[in-house]
Amino acid sequence: MKEDPGLRRDNFDRERFLERLALMHRIRAFEEEAIAGQKEGLVLGAIHPSIGQEAVAAGVCGNLETADLMLSTHRGHGHTLAKGADALAMMRELFGREGGTCGGKGGSMHIADFGVGMLGANGVVGANIPIATGAAHALKLQGSRQIVTCIFGDGAVNRGPFMEGLNWARVFDLPVLFVCEDNNFSATTRTRDMTGGAGAGARAESLGIDTAEVDGNDLIAVDAAARVAIEAVRAGQGPRFLTCHTYRMTGHTSVDPAAYRPAQEVEEWRGNDPIARLEVALRMAGIEEAQLTDLHRTEAAAMADIARTARETDWPEAVGAFTDVQDVGDPRERAY
Amino acid sequence: MTNSTYLEAGRRAVIEEMERDPSVWALGEDLGRGGVFGQYKGLQDMFGAGRIADTPISEACIMGAAVGAAMTGTRPIVEMRFSDFALCAIDELVNQAAKARFMFGGQMRVPLVVREPVGMWRSSAAQHSQSLESWYTHIPGLVVVAPATPADNLGLLKSAIRCDDPVVYMEHKNLWALEGELPEGEHIVPLGKADIAREGRDATLVTWSGMRQGCLKAAETLSAEGIEAEVIDLRTLWPWDRDTVMASVEKTGRLVVVHEAVAVSGFGAEIAASVAEALHFRLKAPVARLGAPRIPIAYAPTMEDEARVSPQRIVAAVRKTVQPAEVS
Ligand SMILES: Cc1ncc(C[n+]2csc(CCOP(=O)(O)OP(=O)(O)O)c2C)c(N)n1
Ligand SMILES: [Mg+2]
Numbered sequence: 001m002k003e004d005p006g007l008r009r010d011n012f013d014r015e016r017f018l019e020r021l022a023l024m025h026r027i028r029a030f031e032e033e034a035i036a037g038q039k040e041g042l043v044l045g046a047i048h049p050s051i052g053q054e055a056v057a058a059g060v061c062g063n064l065e066t067a068d069l070m071l072s073t074h075r076g077h078g079h080t081l082a083k084g085a086d087a088l089a090m091m092r093e094l095f096g097r098e099g100g101t102c103g104g105k106g107g108s109m110h111i112a113d114f115g116v117g118m119l120g121a122n123g124v125v126g127a128n129i130p131i132a133t134g135a136a137h138a139l140k141l142q143g144s145r146q147i148v149t150c151i152f153g154d155g156a157v158n159r160g161p162f163m164e165g166l167n168w169a170r171v172f173d174l175p176v177l178f179v180c181e182d183n184n185f186s187a188t189t190r191t192r193d194m195t196g197g198a199g200a201g202a203r204a205e206s207l208g209i210d211t212a213e214v215d216g217n218d219l220i221a222v223d224a225a226a227r228v229a230i231e232a233v234r235a236g237q238g239p240r241f242l243t244c245h246t247y248r249m250t251g252h253t254s255v256d257p258a259a260y261r262p263a264q265e266v267e268e269w270r271g272n273d274p275i276a277r278l279e280v281a282l283r284m285a286g287i288e289e290a291q292l293t294d295l296h297r298t299e300a301a302a303m304a305d306i307a308r309t310a311r312e313t314d315w316p317e318a319v320g321a322f323t324d325v326q327d328v329g330d331p332r333e334r335a336y
Numbered sequence: 337m338t339n340s341t342y343l344e345a346g347r348r349a350v351i352e353e354m355e356r357d358p359s360v361w362a363l364g365e366d367l368g369r370g371g372v373f374g375q376y377k378g379l380q381d382m383f384g385a386g387r388i389a390d391t392p393i394s395e396a397c398i399m400g401a402a403v404g405a406a407m408t409g410t411r412p413i414v415e416m417r418f419s420d421f422a423l424c425a426i427d428e429l430v431n432q433a434a435k436a437r438f439m440f441g442g443q444m445r446v447p448l449v450v451r452e453p454v455g456m457w458r459s460s461a462a463q464h465s466q467s468l469e470s471w472y473t474h475i476p477g478l479v480v481v482a483p484a485t486p487a488d489n490l491g492l493l494k495s496a497i498r499c500d501d502p503v504v505y506m507e508h509k510n511l512w513a514l515e516g517e518l519p520e521g522e523h524i525v526p527l528g529k530a531d532i533a534r535e536g537r538d539a540t541l542v543t544w545s546g547m548r549q550g551c552l553k554a555a556e557t558l559s560a561e562g563i564e565a566e567v568i569d570l571r572t573l574w575p576w577d578r579d580t581v582m583a584s585v586e587k588t589g590r591l592v593v594v595h596e597a598v599a600v601s602g603f604g605a606e607i608a609a610s611v612a613e614a615l616h617f618r619l620k621a622p623v624a625r626l627g628a629p630r631i632p633i634a635y636a637p638t639m640e641d642e643a644r645v646s647p648q649r650i651v652a653a654v655r656k657t658v659q660p661a662e663v664s
């Protein structure tokens with residue numbers, strides 16, 4: 001485990017990092033409950049867990065204001081919770097129940113909570129890059145001080161919309177932070193094997209966007225890098241790009257055994273758990289073991305309650321299949 | 337009344353709506369110099385480069401950015417230049433714009449208009465001539481509009497800009513120079529309402545976009561023979577004006593659907609099937625549909641014309657329904 005001498009600095013913000021630790025526990029507990037729920041048949045569709053990647057969500061979104069906008073990916077539970085979405089509504093969405101974030105119409109891959117500035121996960125890799133860019137374009141037209149953060153995976157950098165969106169954000173100097181959550185894999189494929197040149201950051205640089213790269217399993221490092229980038233974006237300096245190197249501890253989906261990854265590599269990353277690393281830092285900063293244990297227990301227990309409540313919630317009315325489609329040509333009037 | 341071209345009517349619609357609503361803006365390639373056909377001429381001077389935005393040649397991002405901007409309190413007019421290029425932005429339109437409101441449980445809407453000029457025009461060949469409206473009618477979430485006259489291009493484009501749903505707005509390139517009367521003052525044409533372009537008792541011609549002209553021409557020829565064809569211009573393809581079409585076919589007992597697009601899986605098939613289902617026992621002749629053969633559109637006029645539905649073909653089809661051949 002890496003030791004950063006910087007952690008011993010007197011200005012180490014314990015409250016801030018305890019809060020982030022709680023958030024990371026919440027994200028992990030959410031996904032552990034979701035995986036358990038899937039085994040029981042409660043989660044209906046595919047889920048893409050982000051276990052092992054929680055520091056990216058907590059470190060980046062922890063620096064956003066509620067009014068700021070954020071767009072995520074198919075692997076978006078962590079980002080969404082970190083942006084402030086309600087865990088019970090999210091669990092209900094995964095279970096396809098009434099009161100789900102999207103009323104049971106979307107499921108895991110389409111979670112959105114516009115009330116907290118979460119403009120959607122997306123089932124199409126890379127699709128949120130132009131959408132985030134457009135949201136930032138609108139904010140600029142409106143003279144808003146809000147910013148947009150767009151998180152995507154390393155696989156997305158090989159899609160055309162990545163280039164189109166980044167170029168656009170630079171051309172129009174838009175208030176958007178692009179975050180590449182690089183977990184080394186695009187489904188079952190090692191992204192490096194399918195990527196020409198030096199990859200995500202270099203591509204952003206080539207388009208004139210300032211770029212930073214960070215150990216994505218080090219919450220303190222992600223937090224610091226995100227803060228700097230977000231301040232620059234908010235100050236009107238145009239787009240920024242941040243690559244966070246991380247690793248998912250599960251398969252691509254919760255049912256993928258991930259046999260394509262060498263066991264030793266997985267073990268190495270297991271020893272690099274972002275939650276354990278932040279706990280080490282907090283212990284070094286004088287936080288008692290009991291407080292850390294307590295914090296973990298509290299979050300896990302709260303999430304178990306949430307899962308229990310979610311499973312007891314009713315199914316949505318079938319008529320919902322016809323609502324929220326369109327006003328002109330509303331299928332409730334005519335669907336044939 | 338003032339005289340105006342179809343192109344100028346569209347331009348007026350954009351100006352009026354941008355003046356009325358500061359959240360309306362337009363984005364696309366070359367808009368600063370008026371757009372490829374001049375539909376935006378002078379607009380950047382009037383509204384500034386922020387609201388008449390020149391963009392990179394990035395169709396996916398033009399459409400995707402419009403989706404994000406529509407979710408963020410603005411009403412973008414997306415200029416795709418040619419409907420053929422909108423195919424570079426199909427994910428953004430079909431998976432994103434059309435689905436977002438539903439997928440996210442009605443938390444927001446995506447009020448945008450995609451202007452994508454369609455149709456055959458000046459030997460433009462296979463990648464600049466297509467009419468793909470039926471693709472979009474197939475997609476829940478989208479409204480599909482295809483104006484055929486200057487007045488409709490004014491009134492429908494204004495309605496499309498005010499609509500809270502994503503609207504695919506297909507102007508016909510061959511109609512840009514078409515002249516017609518525009519009413520003074522505010523002129524709004526409601527979405528989903530057809531126009532009875534000509535009344536008649538003997539047969540119903542259902543059409544839209546560039547084929548309205550051909551149908552009216554055919555109707556004149558037929559009238560000289562004593563056959564009175566009713567010409568219905570649908571104007572909006574989804575939702576299409578079923579009541580007007582059904583009422584007309586109940587009256588005439590005969591239906592010929594005419595469109596420029598390839599006949600196979602064209603939107604005419606939908607109308608023909610709907611009428612056949614609803615009015616089978618009222619029909620005096622089998623329904624007919626006219627569209628292009630399933631061939632790419634060629635460059636040389638001799639070959640290009642093979643893809644055209646001529647007034648002669650329309651006349652022949654109506655004659656055939658009015659005087660069905662004896663079954664031997
Ligand atoms: C356009 C598109 N192509 C393929 C897929 C199938 N798919 C879903 S996730 C995924 C891998 C994405 O990898 P990455 O962007 O690195 O995100 P990660 O899953 O690693 O978080 C693929 C190929 C998709 N959803 N969208
Ligand atoms: Mg990846």
